[in-house]
Amino acid sequence: MIDDSYELLIIGAGPAGMAAACEAASHGVRVAVLDNQTSPGGQIYRNVDRATDSRNRILGKDYVKGRLLVDRFKQCGGSYFSEATVWFLDEKRRVGVLIDDKSYFVSADKLVLATGAQERPMPIKGWQLPGVMTAGAGQILLKSAGMVPxxxxVLAGTGPLILLLAYQYLQAGVKFDALIDTTPQGAMLRSLGKLFEALPAVDYLLKGLKMMLAVRQAGIPVYHGVEGLGAVGEEKLEAVRFDAGKAGLKKVTDCELQADTLLLHQGVIPNFRLPLAAGCEIEWDAQQQNWIVVTDEWGRSSDADIYVVGDGSRISGAEASALQGRxxxxxxxxxxxKINAGKLEALSGPVVKSYKRHLSIRPFLDSCYTPSPRYLVPDDATLVCRCEEISAGEIRQAVRLGCTGPNQVKSFTRCGMGPCQGSQCSSTVSLIISEQLGKPMTEVGCIRVRPPLSPITLGQLSEV
Amino acid sequence: MRSDAIVIGAGIHGCSVALHLARSGIEPVVFERSHPGRHASGVNAGGVRRLGRHFSEVPLSIAAMKQWWNIRDLVDDDCGFESSGQVKVAESEEEFDLLKSRVKKLEMDGYEHEEIITRSELKDRIPAISDHCRGAIVCQGDGHAKPFRTVYAFYAASKRAGARFFRDQAVDSIKRAGQTWKVTTRDFTCEAPVLINCAGAWGNQIAALLDEQVPLEPTALMLMISERLPHFCTPVVGATQRTLSFKQFSNGTVLIGGGLQGYVDMSRQQGHVDIDELAINTRTARDIFPLMEKARIIRCWAGIEGVTPDQIPVISPSSTYSDAYHVFGFSGHGFQLGPITGSIISDLVNHQSTELPIEDFSIERFVLAEHR
Amino acid sequence: MFKTIEDHAADTVGITVEGVPHRVPANISVAAAALLCGLGSVRETPVTGVGRLPYCMMGVCFDCLMKINGQPNQRACQVMVAADMTVERQLGAAEFEEF
Known part of the structure; x- marks a missing residue:
């Protein structure tokens, strides 16, 4: 069973968490890893140790290679707890975790938070309708259950994942009706300037091109620079519509496509609720348009005993995340x-070099796939808080009444008070306020994270 | 800048004072170090009760209740007030005796708002309540409101009445020149003939600037809220010797609190949850409402509130200077008194007297002899 | 809405979804199973009563709350199917037997 304390406690068994565990355990650190999935891998390598051959063919070798890390992780000698839900973390580094419906408190000398990314909310009209999901959800169904729509x-949005999913669906023989690209017109051109920097990571670029070609060759209609995207339907999704866009060179306006499933995506953002709960310093990244956790070159946060690594601190991708974990x-x-300064230097040198190579693609990707402000700050009629069903108009009304920050808006409207605790609305609320009051995001701030980080029953709370 | 009065703090009391002053023709400037309702005023349990009040507070609480029943007339918003009644349960025969003698004492003083009910009457009102509860006091007409919305309603009403608010303006200094108060904040200096300290957990710091030392303890009072549940409880329920405030809102969520303390970080002005203390609260809630066992808690928080040694507030003219007043230290039960403190201060400022008995809330009970 | 592209015949479990028995692949989440069984919605929100289906599938959005083995408000994407499991739509607020 789980002990009361460890030298190192890692939360999250994705690439960053697994790599951190392997590295520390190899030097004799007593490590425990908590993860909420049934097997290690994170979102990127989800279920990789159980995937079938046919699934692996569809998902490709970038997915399959996760198997190596997962196998190493399983043998690294650390204690691994699957299906463990971290429900509490405070500034005293006290971790509350639910395992088999029972709550335990664990403390550690050092903490690694490797909670990965979540998809950036894409609050378009009708995004709450049954039939609308995230592209990530589509990919999770493929990885974990071999399921396809x-x-x-229709696939819609921007960012590398949507293209990857399109490619994987084609490999799986799934024909889809359209790929709707919401990347703002001209973003691709503007980011060309960053292409040179990205050359060390040319492999990423080539993969992207290959996927785009495959979609074209499959004859799937592709719409670029799409504005005014919305989901239409009474009780469920019936159609996807948009105001304007381009099909090749042809301008398209007021387009409506019948659809049973719409998969949305506009990039991923750090799932930084745990670092926030632990009191780690954050800052707004204007290029990525999300909050990032401030860390030094070792991944150490403003609390010297808490390391925040991987996409959970700043979006950097699976490979870079694993290196940062190491x-x-x-x-x-x-x-x-456990090791001296000389050994640290010798070990880290090559890893830092490799880490930097993998990071070199980021400025290009970030610039190319910066989401359009139109899809970050929705119009009044669009739902922002899915839990409490609060629209952008209600948030703006609260601001007009005098609320100047997201926590005031939350108190006033209940936006962010539902069970997801703002995971789907926090950044949208802050962006709306920022736009309305003309205040920079750093001044606006974000919705505070309150315990429990995941709902816990009164009975379980009574037994702590 | 100049104004008729300076109010420090835009919590429920600061906003109420500003409202009543402005309506009496004295248009104040309000300096708030953060934003209206940032701490205890905006994040408390929203209990609106006369039930169980300290005997010194009873007359004020009764007067405040009359304002709550007509709260829309006062601030043009219902503040989410629901007159659901409040109940204080006895978990043992001994506690029941305590409640009975309390009600008897109130009756002797001429107060009839609190009534004793038996176990079966209690069960009739709240079938979900545990069988071990022996009886209760019930107070009809009490209820609950939405705290943040209430503060904003008072804030908006006082602005309409002519009060001016400035946010993010912690007070740096207070000076007295002749008959004039001069208050300096980050961005402003304001002069006015009257000063009112409504600074909540920071009230003693403001008092100290007037050479008055009050032993005020900043505390972080914790609350938690459940997921939405089917309706099972109308009144607000409290316990007798254990700490509990339990209420179900019309949206189905259940709020559990009562005054257990988390941690205070005064440097960052944040309250933090102490999960072990909170567990004491959940055990009490579960004992009294066994059906809550499997209900999920989705959020816990702590609001900063100033507590005095005798746990009743300071509502008082300054002991050191004329034309200065203190309204702070409500020790976790000031929300309901919000509407009346504004009336009291307005009366004191305008007529140098009030009809309500406030002697027990005098700052002089704390101020050291040499400062008198 | 969703289908499986693999032959799971050898490794399935029997579950009851909205009172109807189904055989679904073992080792998938309840949310995946609900989609496979063709549910039009897994819950009705406690706020306005509109239907929802799973949205994020990774435990952050809380839109897949279902009643699983009698326990209300379970995140169906975080619970794996098991033999003889009963799965029901979550209609509004959580309800317990005691209520």
């Missing part, structure tokens, strides 16, 4: 006296 399918694992081993 049936009927008329660096944190090394530095923690050094801090705990």
């Amino acid at each position: 049936e009927g008329r399918l 660096l944190a694992g090394m530095h923690i081993s050094f801090q705990l006296g």
